[in-house]
Amino acid sequence: MAIANYLYLSAILFTIGAVGVVIRRNAIVVFMCIELMLNAANLAFVTFARINGNLQGQVVAFFTMVVAACEVVVGLAIIVTIYRSRRSISVDDASLLKR
């Protein structure tokens, strides 16, 4: 099996996550799709580390995880705030930016 298969998997998972971000309306599911994209990228990083024979890819993946954790915390807080004022977590309901 070629190591590149991990990269294919990563690409496919990333694409699935991207589609999910666009077509799902539940803000939490959208968020989870973003997490999926981040994880797909992490897989690619880990694979690159292996191909390169050093740990820098893994370090980047580590930082990605930390940043993702931060993002989840803030993002979910935003979702809770929106839910509190609108009683809805559909991203389409928070479409007042245009006015």
Place this chain on the structure above:
Amino acid sequence: MQTSANLVWLIALPLFSSAILLLAGKRANSWGHVMATIVSASAFTIGFVEFIAMQSRADENRAVAQKLFTWISVGSFNVDASLLLDQLSICFVLLITGVGTLIHIYSIAYMSHDLDRRRFFAYLNLFIAAMLLLVLGDSYLNLYVGWEGVGLASYLLIGFWNQKPAYATAAKKAFVANRVGDVGLSLAIMIAFATFGDVSFAGIKEHVEHASSTQLTAIGLMLLLAACGKSAQFPLQSWLGDAMAGPTPVSALIHAATMVTAGVYLITRSNFIFDEAPIAQLMVLIVGGITLLFGAIIGTAKDDIKKALAASTMSQIGYMILATGLGPIGYAFAIMHLLTHGFFKASMFLGAGSVMHGMKDEVNMRKYGGIGKFMPITALTFGLGYLAIIGVPPFAGFYSKDKIIETAFNAGGMKGLALGIATLLGAMITAFYMTRVVILTFFGNERWGHKDEPHESPALMLIPIGLLSIGSIASGFILSKGEGLVHWLEPVVNPLKEHHDEFLPPIVVSLMTLTVVAIGILIAVSKYRGDQLAQAPENVSVLTKAARRDLFQDDLNESVFMHPGQTLVRNILNIDYLVLDGLVRAVGSVSLTAGSRLRSLQNGYVRSYALLMIIGALALIAAIWVVTA
């Protein structure tokens, strides 16, 4: 050259007085007219003192100069705000302040019922100051300041009763027509600066032989244009008749005696240019000749006494301009006619004002008639002025006008003949229309159609008229005695030493003149003898109709300048609106349309933004795909 601080006071006094009157407001209502009159009289006193001092000096030392401050200093170009009082200026100073003071006195009574009398006197003083600056400036630039100042004062005084739209329009008309002339003066100054690098009279006179005749002709023609504007000469004459909208003292002072003669002053002052520019000088002659006939013809048909006198003024200034066009020999006669005209025309205007005062501001001569017996003093003084203007010896007009006619004939050849005939014809028409004015006003049946009899004016008005009448009797004799004025002005105008051949002996010219004047009087008497109607007759000749319409001067201006100008402006406006604004608005509407189309992309749905990001990523990766292929 001597200096004299008096020159500063001469201008500063009326200027400050004017400022005080305008700034003090209602507080000055009770004493404003008195102060203005005193200031004007003081200016006359200063002028008279200077005149006496000047007489006591030798010919070449008579001029007095006074530098006020350095006005413009740019590189090699220096203009000082300096005053110059020489033999020419002093004539004007005495005329302006003398006649001005008399008219101030007259106005105290004439304007006594006007609520705005203080403002009127402020403007009068402003005019005196500006006019003095005009004649005292030692360079064209200084003259220009005074030139504009009198234009402003004239505008303000013509439109003094600006609550009447027609009067305000008349003021505007005068201002615009003057502005055309002012363009000429400013162009003349610019050409002079480009040619000589100097704008002072002395500087230009010194270097005049270095300039080409083309340059001198250009300067001369531009100066002539300026003179035409200010002195109501053809083709810029149309404003003077309407300028009679101003109070009568204003008509007497500004639009008869002083300001309108500024053109004559300008040409006389610029004698060194015109003497070297024959084409410009010929144009001066032509303008003067046309205007003297033009004004005279208009004068025959006017029923408004002030407009008839205004037409007469135009005609008389035509004589002066013509005289200045005759070259060195004519300048002195022009100035002499200017001075005598200042007396008799001011006296007649004030007389007309007196008649209007007694006739409840009626100006239509057809509604006068037989006023002589109700206002004997006014009639007498007006009659003296009448005799002076038509040139009956020994009154003032005889000496000055006769000399001009004689000099015109002496110009030689066809030119002399044409000018001589024109001036003689002018003299005849003058006699005709002035006789008409006198008969219609003071003789014949009473046509005013109401019970109130006209009354004689108060002494405060009659005294100035009387004094001016003395001037119109004696001034001609005094000025021409032993060719006094001619010699007096010699240092300024440099008359040629050699003598022209005389076309006709002077006595023949005088007899011819008196003959045509007599013919003119006889025609007028036979035509206006007996009872007249209070209405102007309608079935009149084409020429009379034309003269009543001011020989179509306004129609000409409107059709040649106003309407094409308006069309031009309207078209430019349309071009501006359609093309330039159109471009701007096109940019705007394109932006708006693009914005409203693109706005649908900004629907606020975060998912569509995410989709755009995906499409962007797709484009990016496609680019990489293509590049690495």
Place this chain on the structure above:
Amino acid sequence: MINLALDIGKTAGPEAVLFYFLAPLSVFAGLGMLIVKKAVHSALLLAWIMVSLAIFYIAQDALFLGIVQVVVYTGAVMMLFLFILMLVGVDTSDSFTETIRGLRAIAITAAIGFGGLLVTLIGRATFNRPITGLASVNSNGNANGLAKELFTQYVFAFEVVSALLITAALGAMVLAHSQKTRSPFAQRDLSIARFRKDNLKDAAGLPSSGVYALHNAVDVPALLPTGKAAPTSISAVLEARGDMIESSKFQLQQEEEEK
């Protein structure tokens, strides 16, 4: 020059088996995330993908990251997701009718194009060094090697990230904080409210569930002295969910009473 996709890093044996077993499952789980209606199900499928990825990390000599993936992602982050889901309504489910016209079709087309291009690009990629593997850098253990990188070369980034984490925590607190506009209802207020109502029927409080009945569970309604079931004795939430047991079942038989 060696082709990344074809020539390098052939692995055989257990890793290949593991990959061919888990990778398709992960893809299916990902697709499932897109089509399941309930957010909770999506979360579970995501957790599955994350665990699979953790296994892949471990298989690729990234032991530390694999453990962290399990602990942080599947443990903490997913718990957080589920917690929020509980907070905003565990049964919230999407309607799948698309409201923005054309969005879904364009999105799927664009994504397929994107994925396809990405896959072909990977297939085309080349690498100019022989693959060495991580055996040498992991000789003191993966965690040691990673720690050495983190605390030497990347120590500044590490500190910055820690600051970011604290800031995010603080930010979340600020965002989630809400100002109370009125004091909460205390027992005293509730009592006053009960007595101020139109009738005094409930002045003594609602009946407790199940007390006088055969059962004493919260999903069983109380029986009133008349023998009828009291619907007000059951929580409105349970009633709305349909988790309430049919009250009539516990009602005393009227016929028996009549007999």
